[in-house]
Amino acid sequence: MENEHQELLEEMGGDSMGDLGNRMGIEFVEATPERVVGRMPVKGNTQPYGLLHGGASCVLAETLGSVGSALHAGQGRIAVGVEINATHHRSATEGFVTGVATRVHGGRTLATYDIVITDDRDRRVCTARLTCMLRDRPSE
Numbered sequence: 794m795e796n797e798h799q800e801l802l803e804e805m806g807g808d809s810m811g812d813l814g815n816r817m818g819i820e821f822v823e824a825t826p827e828r829v830v831g832r833m834p835v836k837g838n839t840q841p842y843g844l845l846h847g848g849a850s851c852v853l854a855e856t857l858g859s860v861g862s863a864l865h866a867g868q869g870r871i872a873v874g875v876e877i878n879a880t881h882h883r884s885a886t887e888g889f890v891t892g893v894a895t896r897v898h899g900g901r902t903l904a905t906y907d908i909v910i911t912d913d914r915d916r917r918v919c920t921a922r923l924t925c926m927l928r929d930r931p932s933e
Contacts, residue, residue: 814856817849822891826865829857829894829906835885844884850910850919851879857894858906858923865899865927872904872925879921888913894923902927 817838823830831853838849855877862872890910898905904927910919 811856813852817852819853819856821860824860824864826861826899827896829861829864830891831857832889832891834889835887839886843886845886845890845918847879847881847919850881850890851877851921853890853892853910854879854894854908854919854921855923857892858908858921859925861894861896861906862904862923862925862927865896865904869930871928871930873928874923875926876924877921879919881919882917883912885912885918890918897922900927 818834819831820833821829821831833849833853835845838846840846855874858877859872859874863870866872890912892908892910894906894908896904897907903924905922905924908919908921908923909917910921912918
């Protein structure tokens, strides 16, 4: 990751995933305002039937899209998710899922990302779209 982007990620809280992302094992592979790539283990993120939980896919999608939005917003600004939708195409039962968030719109007040999540065999598991509101960071 470029130094400027790494600094923004650190400003967001170190790894920028927060407690939930850390608990779910999300790891970043790439992060720029245009594209964010991350992965998450299936194990530990399943529903009672042993399938990847749909909510886990949404957490991965929102994490990646929010990071992209925050990088797009830049220093001194924050990104807050205002809408997410997801279509779950197939299940995953093992290995990792990888999400690729691609910026669709990057404005001054809104940023929207398409997120495609695939399994280890590159089969699409979920397609999501996230819109974040961009705001100035509140003063302390």
